[in-house]
Amino acid sequence: MAMARFGTQLIAVPPAHTSRTKAYRAPNQAELEALYRNSRLSLPWVLRLPLATTLSFFAGFTLGASFGGKMTGLRFRAEHAHKMPSSSTGxxxxxxxxNYQVAYGGLxxxxxxxFKVSFWTTAMFAIERMFDVYRGTSDMFNTLTSCVTVAGGFSLWTPLAVLPLTSILRSFMTMTVSSSPILLPPSLAAMSIxxxxxSPALNPDKNPLLRFFLKTTFYAQFCAGEYAPEVRRTIESLKSIGFGGVILGYAKEVVLTEEQMKDLASCNDGAAAEECLRTEITPWTNGTMETVLLASxxxxxxxxxTGAGRQALHALSQSLPPSQALSSAIDSICQLAAxxxxxxxxxxxxxxLQPGIDQWSLDFMRxxxxxESAVVYGTYQAYLKSTPATLxxxxxxxxxxxxxLGVKLVRGAYLGSDPRHLIHDTKADTDxxxxxxxxxxxxxxxxxxxxRPPTSAPVQGRNQNEQTAAEFPEFALVVATHNRESVVKARELLSKTNTTSDVAFAQLQGMADEVSCELVSANTPATIAGSSATMEKPRAYKYLVWGSTGECMKYLLRRAHENRDAVQRTRSGRDAMRTELLRRFKSVLKAST
Structure with missing residues (x-):
């Protein structure tokens, strides 16, 4: 008689010459008791794994539902704070x-x-079982090995691992200040000053101590550099991490006096027009063209x-075409870029100014x-109720x-200055x-x-979907958002539709790094299901500006205000950076022991 293992027990097996149709006997009561007694937690593997998976799922579900419901409730209150009800019915x-939103968010x-907790729990128990079978014994070593393996895999599974330590530390410091109700107000006041x-003493370009402090902190967090070699190094470092490219802007802005702002129309004639060309349009053109030369x-x-000064402000405010000098400057920039x-x-x-900008953008797109491709992109702000009609x-x-059509889609950045009635009532509507x-x-x-605009004449032989696709123009899209849910939805749509249009994702330098790095980690060639074609996933871009420390101060002030207006997102980014710092610290400790 041969012997076979059942759990931890040996059971007699009929010899080979026995009829194949003869059923093997079931284990008796003593064998079952021995099986349970010798199993981990007194449960056989076939019962232990589904039980652990189920219990861990319910534990994770309870924690997630509590946290999700709480955060959804706070978000709902913040979104409706500007229009509280005034009646019992309201x-x-x-x-x-x-309550509906809280329940949905909690679920x-x-x-x-x-699902996340149950996945890692199942992985731990499965690895433990693998070591039990491989080593032929069940002991604490197998349990510790499985726990360390899963913990190591979990700690390595973070998109922020691609960022250098200096970036993590700067981001954590910046977001800690931006999310603190105590530190943020004085910081904003100081940056505004x-x-x-x-005064030269408060000008970073003339005060070396002030310049050093800003250059190594906030400037390094959000800006590319002061000179061409420094800008190129920053761009190369981002591309070496895995970013597809950059969105580069020139930080210098034209500063107008109150008298100049009051009399914008005078800049179109005579000596005033020549002064505008010399002191406003030409410097803006040269700076923008130098930026194009820095880009790859x-x-x-x-x-x-508006960086071009008074002529641009006057024409845009009156929805007029650009002046001849300004139009020629924009043409030279477009030609160089192309x-x-x-x-x-x-x-x-x-x-x-936006109606005029929309018209200029469309004219230069034409x-x-x-x-097949776009050189010029317009920016469309989703928080405006009129944007769908404009687009x-x-x-x-x-x-x-x-x-x-070149489309850069953003949520909007002028909530504090644009008329409130033009903006969606809630953040949910904007989303x-x-x-x-x-x-x-x-x-x-x-x-x-x-x-839907008026349709063209139907073509014989086309079905409705083919006719709709033929009527929809080619476009190039930049999904510019820090909202992870919007990024995930867009990526899912891209994987399903297999669009041939150019689609890119973009976030500001120094902000939403957890979203950007997740895009970078997914930026590998993918095979389209059902075909042999290879599709390159949309590339991630970082938006950053360049210029001297003093020239970038207004840009840095806008970023600080943006962090103030998005406190919850800033806190999430801060927490992500803190988690990444702790992960790296623990990795160092493990390596040293």
Whole structure:
């Protein structure tokens, strides 16, 4: 009789010549008792694994639901703080909606955390079982080995691992200040003074001690450098990490006196026009063209029309075309960018100027964008209620004009200055508009917030989907957001639709690094399901400016205000940096022991 192992017991097996149809006997009561007694936790493997997976899921679900419900409730209160109910019915609907959102947010985070905890728990028990079978014994060594293996795998599974330690430390320091109700107000006041100071003692470009402090802290966090070699080193360091490129901007801004602001119209005639050309348009043009020369093929250059001074401000405020001198300057920038394979992002500005900027952007797209690719991109702010209609008109113009529409989609940056009635009532509405526009563009469908323009004549032999696709113009899209959920949704859409349009993701330098690094870690060639084609995943870009420390102060002040307005996101970034620092510290301790 041969012997076979059942659990930890040996059971007699019939000899080979026995009939194959003869059933093996079931283990008796004594054998089952021995099996349970000799198993870990007195449970056989086939029962221990599903039980551990189930219990860990419920533990993770409980923690996640509690945290998710709490955060959703706080977010709901913040989003509706500006329009609190004034009646009993209003309060009833307010709390009803809040309770629904809290329940949904809790369930969503609960399931996410439950699956995450159960995955790592299952991995630990599976590795433990593997060592038990391989070594032929069940002891504490196998348990410790499985725990250390899973802990090591979990600690290595972090997108922020690609960042250098100096960046992690600077980000943690900056976000700690930005998320602190005690440290942030005096920091903002100090930066505001420095950004608007006229005294040489408060000018970083003339005060070496002040320059050294700012250059090694806030400037290094958000800016590329003061001179061309420094800028190129910063760009190369980002690309070596895995970023697809950069969005580079020139930080210097034209500073106008109150008298100049009051009389913008005078800059178009006579000596005033010559002065504007010499002191405002020409420096802006030279700085922007130098920025284009610093960028590499495939990179972006961001430019603000208002940086060109009074002529630009006057024309934009009146929705007029640019002056001849300014138009010639913009043409020279576009021609240089096109010749170098660099793309231009025309930034959005305050709503008083935005209609003029939209028209200028569309005019230069007609001139420099081809049917297959875009050199010029306009910026569309999803928090404005009018943006879907504006974008729909521009898409129709691109379709009729036979050129690709360049779209840089942002949520919006002028919440404090734009008229409130022009902006969506809640953050949830802005999120829905943003995600809806991204979905409509990637799927090339007139759905969601986009407004379908008058259709062209149907072509015989085309079905409805083919006709819709033919009517939708080619586009190039920059998904510029720090919102991880929007990034995840866009990536899922890209993997499903297999779009041929150029799509990129972008975040500001020094902010949302956890989102950017997750994109970098996923930036590897992927094979499209069901075909032999290879699809390169959309590349991640970082937006940063260059210029002297003094020239960048206004930009740094805007970043500080943005961190103040997005406290929850800043705290999440701070926590992510702290977790990464702890992970690296523990790794060093493990390596030294």
């Amino acid at each position: 309060w009833y609907l307010y709390h009803k909606s809040k 969503r985070e609960g399931f996410r955390m439950g 420095l950004a608007n100071a006229t 093929p495939g990179d972006f250059v961001a430019l603000k029309f 010749s170098r394979g660099v793309r231009l992002l025309f930034d959005a500005e305050q709503q008083a 001139k420099y964008n081809t049917a 729909s008109r521009h898409l129709a113009a691109a379709r009729d004009g036979g050129f690709a 829905a508009a943003y995600d809806g526009i991204v979905q409509a563009l990637i799927e090339k469908q007139w759905v969601g917030p986009l407004i």
